[in-house]
Amino acid sequence: MEVQEQGTKSRVVKVDSKESWDFHVNQATLQGCPIVAHFTAVWCIPSVAMKPFMEELASMYQNMSFLTVDVDEVKVASKYEVKAMPTFLLLKAGVPVDKIVGANPDEMKKRIHSLAQSNPTDIP
DSSP states (O other), X not given: OOOOOSSSOOSEEEEOSHHHHHHHHHHHHHTTOOEEEEXXXXXXXXXXXXXXXXXXXXXXXXXXXXXXXXXXXXXXXXXXXXXXXXXXXXXXXXXXXXXXXXXXXXXXXXXXXXXXXXXXXXXX
């Protein structure tokens, strides 16, 4: 198990099983917390390059849940028609409301901010 020692704990949760995915989606839904899910793979360089950006967004939007899902380890991607890496799925009340395919930080910021505006407590 890899331990990250950066002084602060990551706000991006690594989902390691379908059960973990279901748990985090259910918890966020119960709390009225939107989800940003990063579907990734270790072999996908653009996905790996987006990890620090996800951390930055997670620190900006404290009332959102940020999840990362390795598509080779956790088999939930097909349920959401994830076919390319990276894919970012935005969920509200457990239901997908937007999808971003590809590593586009500017577009992500715009869409996540839009999702945050639908939850006024999330706007930084």
